[in-house]
Amino acid sequence: MRMRHGFAAILSGVLCLTGLPATADPGHQPGGPCIQDNQNVSLSSVANYADVVQGLDRIVRTSKGLVTVHNAGRSGEGRDLLYATVGHGPDVFWLQARIHGNELHSTESALQMLDHLASGDPDARLIRERMTVIVIPMYNPDGAEANIRQSTTPARVDLNRDWENFAQPESRAWYAVWAAKRPRLALDLHHMGTAPVVNGTDELNQFQIGVRPIDPSRMTAAQWLTNRQMSMVSVKALDGFGQTHVARYPDIDITNAVFSRMLLGGPGPDGSRPGFTTQGAIFYEVRSVGQKSNGYLERLFTVPAMALLTSVARGELSGTDVSGVDAVPRATQGPCGV
């Protein structure tokens, strides 16, 4: 597709360089966030919608045909819903970021991963050969530009609770891509606001693994196994990575979240069944405070995600031992509240 330029007019009305404190949400929901009222996050160094447009444009030009960019539709405010694909293998992997607009660093991380996937790195080559990776750097551009969790039109809808009602154009557009591409595996990037502590310790928790968006009893045995294998590969990739403390996201059972519906294969906006389900769908939640540690926070997304993609491409994921999942500690929801 041709990329559009000249987004200054779009940005001038909504971009707030000083940052807006986000409204606190209950901590025990996928995607949080629970950013505190007194926490200001400068947006000047965080990827906005224009950065996504320009970043994708640059990657398409430099990748020499390895990356293609597509438009899933329009957001409520009329922004193009952009996604990229890289690779030509049969195993389709869905990587989405920023469904919650105020969870900031996942977009930059997704663009970094896309850059890497288009590179000459041997693992990137293998991934391109065996997989097709769909990268959505900004699922919710309106919410991102407004620095809020939800959509902005027609009402503030949490897009990660809209895959039953499909009230939002974003939900309908992304569902159509999912139903057409039929990804076997999916990964969703979130932030959790201020960091809770790892249960039983005084260590700040910086990464939570969301192994189950729905109760395992709703999944097939193969789905539950795959979710745990994806989690173990991700957690192991963070072993020894700085002072990162990993915890499991609280157990939840929410059926209208995007990944819940991917696993359940529930009906689409027109009521028809998709005829397939995604086999494995997990999410990451990374600590989101600390302007000076942007690079570290971005690597908390990219290190485990690239390990996961490499594991799939090498054919290792399905043999991953999941006996360590239960040993990953729970987090104590400290300042985020319950």
Ligand SMILES: [Zn+2]
């Ligand atoms: Zn989120």
